[in-house]
């Protein structure tokens with residue numbers, strides 16, 4: 543089976559500032575990989591580059607052996623990759639159900655389990671599993687911050703990705719919702735969705751990810767399973783300037 547994601551030599555600079563420096567990564571189908579790194583290390587830039595939201599200066603992005611480098615965001619979605627943003631922008635006047643409906647991107651490349659549901663069923667399934675049925679008819683503006691994060695992840699899943707990339711899905715979210723999010727993501731992973739997740743919360747990473755990669759100033763400096771190997775990796779500890787990566791939150 544080809545790798546679900548294969549990145550080679552990704553480079554990106556903003557002016558003289560090199561933000562991605564020869565980044566390479568391969569993910570096997572079904573993997574859940576945590577993408578870590580201090581603030582400003584290039585995590586969001588990397589997700590923007592692979593999902594078509596930002597042109598890269600160099601490197602290749604492949605999904606399932608298909609070269610998707612330089613494709614527009616909607617073409618990347620059609621190839622099977624969807625993503626959320628660090629700061630979700632949700633059309634506030636649409637109802638929660640309509641926001642979810644709008645995520646439709648039937649593309650024939652969905653994971654088998656998701657594909658077995660028809661479009662309306664998938665919306666109802668997502669509402670149910672993200673615990674949003676009671677607010678489905680309300681405008682998205684009525685949602686709490688945590689519910690908006692849940693809705694943004696649900697909407698990305700509505701695109702039936704094979705690979706879901708999440709940018710800090712639980713930042714600013716109540717611990718209870720964070721816990722729910724872990725359960726939901728595990729369930730979709732069992733249904734065949736691979737996950738690449740930017741996250742700072744160690745408990746979240748420990749409970750969800752089987753493997754972590756760490757960016758520091760645009761370079762990948764570690765690739766190991768959490769938590770022990772990560773916490774004792776000298777390059778990772780140095781990247782976080784000696785701040786503890788053990789006690790709850792990873793320092794930013």
Ligand code: ADP
Nearest residue numbers: 556559561579580581582583584585586587588
């Ligand atoms: P992270 O998500 O790891 O916190 P980012 O990828 O957002 O980091 O940013 C990496 C670096 O690139 C930061 O120094 C940031 O200021 C810079 N950067 C990101 N986007 C832009 C942009 N559009 N123009 C100029 N600099 C940018």
Ligand code: MG
Nearest residue numbers: 585586587628
């Ligand atoms: Mg970021």
